[in-house]
Amino acid sequence: MTISALTKVSEQLCFGGRQIRFTHTSTVLSCDMQFSVFLPPQAEHGKVPALYWLSGLTCTDENFSSKAGAQRIAAELGIALIMPDTSPRGDGVPDDPDGAYDFGLGAGFYVNATAAPYATHYHMYDYIVTELPQLLEQHLPLSDKRAITGHSMGGHGALVIGLRNSERYRSISAFSPICNPVACPWGIKAFSGYLGDDKSQWQQYDASVLLAVAQDPQPLLVDQGTADSFYPEQLRTDNLIAAAKQSAVPAEIRLQAGYDHSYYFIASFIEQHLRFHARYLFD
Numbered sequence: 056m057t058i059s060a061l062t063k064v065s066e067q068l069c070f071g072g073r074q075i076r077f078t079h080t081s082t083v084l085s086c087d088m089q090f091s092v093f094l095p096p097q098a099e100h101g102k103v104p105a106l107y108w109l110s111g112l113t114c115t116d117e118n119f120s121s122k123a124g125a126q127r128i129a130a131e132l133g134i135a136l137i138m139p140d141t142s143p144r145g146d147g148v149p150d151d152p153d154g155a156y157d158f159g160l161g162a163g164f165y166v167n168a169t170a171a172p173y174a175t176h177y178h179m180y181d182y183i184v185t186e187l188p189q190l191l192e193q194h195l196p197l198s199d200k201r202a203i204t205g206h207s208m209g210g211h212g213a214l215v216i217g218l219r220n221s222e223r224y225r226s227i228s229a230f231s232p233i234c235n236p237v238a239c240p241w242g243i244k245a246f247s248g249y250l251g252d253d254k255s256q257w258q259q260y261d262a263s264v265l266l267a268v269a270q271d272p273q274p275l276l277v278d279q280g281t282a283d284s285f286y287p288e289q290l291r292t293d294n295l296i297a298a299a300k301q302s303a304v305p306a307e308i309r310l311q312a313g314y315d316h317s318y319y320f321i322a323s324f325i326e327q328h329l330r331f332h333a334r335y336l337f338d
Contacts, residue, residue: 061194064089070130071096074120083178083186084143090187091116092195093126097133104200104336105135105191106329107183107224109216111207111231112241113161116140119206122318128329134336135197139187141209143176151248157241158248164236165212166260168249177249180260183212184220202332204228206321207285210277211236214262214295221273225335228276228328230321231283235263235291263291266306267298275299275306276331278324280314 064076072095081088097103106129108119116138119125129136142148142163149172151159168177191197203224205213210232217227236242237257246257258264266272279292287293292308299306314320 061190069093069126072098072126072130074126076116079190081143081182081186083182085176086143086145086148088143088182089116089140091120091138092191093120093129093136093138094195095130095133095135098135098196102196102198103133103135104202105137105188105197106332106336107137107139107188107201107203107205107213109139109165109183109203109205109209109212110141111205111209112141113156114141114209115161118318119321122322123325124322125325125329128326132329132333134329134333135195137187137191139183142179148176149173158244162208162245164208164242164245164249164260165216166246166249169256170249170251173249179212180216184216184223188223200225200336202226202228202336204230204328204332205232206230207290207316208233208241211242211260211262214275214277215260215265217275218262218265218269218272219259224273225338226274226276226332227272228278228331230278230324230328231280231285231290231316232262232277232292232295233290234295235261237261237264238294239289239291241289263294263298266295266304267301269302269304272304274331274335275304276328277306277308278311278320278328279309280311280316280320282313283316283320285316
């Protein structure tokens, strides 16, 4: 794979580390992409492990970096934060025909699209799993120790990518993930558009399907707020809990009373998630 150079867009000092935004030309997505990185102070002296954050519908690489308050703990622990965009962007990248928020731009769903006209650009699965880590580990002081997390659509992406690539990620977590997309309106719309009508192809991108047959997966932590307006219809957390019981996987899936779907929820528990991942990134 051809690895393009990084172009730095901005950089700020943050808790002794560096918050940086980059652009590059993606071969996998056939467009220019942007992403953000927090490098902790420890990166000045050697390679550090990385936690990949996948954001939700309508988000970009900047939502988590500006709202979650994760940099303070990441700086303490010595963990880099990697924050990609949520879809391909730019001229020629097709959007939802009706301009809806839940498909197309800002809504890549972390799949490899096979249906026209999305198959040319919407390969977010390969971008997250292969192209972006290869690019970053070549150009930045990152080790090959990785963990993955995310929110909502990004929580779906983190669960699916982590479960399907146990050799690449040491731990998995998620906030308010879309747990069973083959059985919820968001997922059905996205998979129909990106993957077509063959529902057998949808199963590979469904965390509940994958977890139900998982054998010795990585440590897994999920937080879901009970006051979330998308719970349970869109998120289907109960189906993920049932899948974990079916496979006897010791996943920690927590229902947090009174919390909603917002970044206030994420900010409330992000320290616990970072410390959870640190246990496995530094063992």
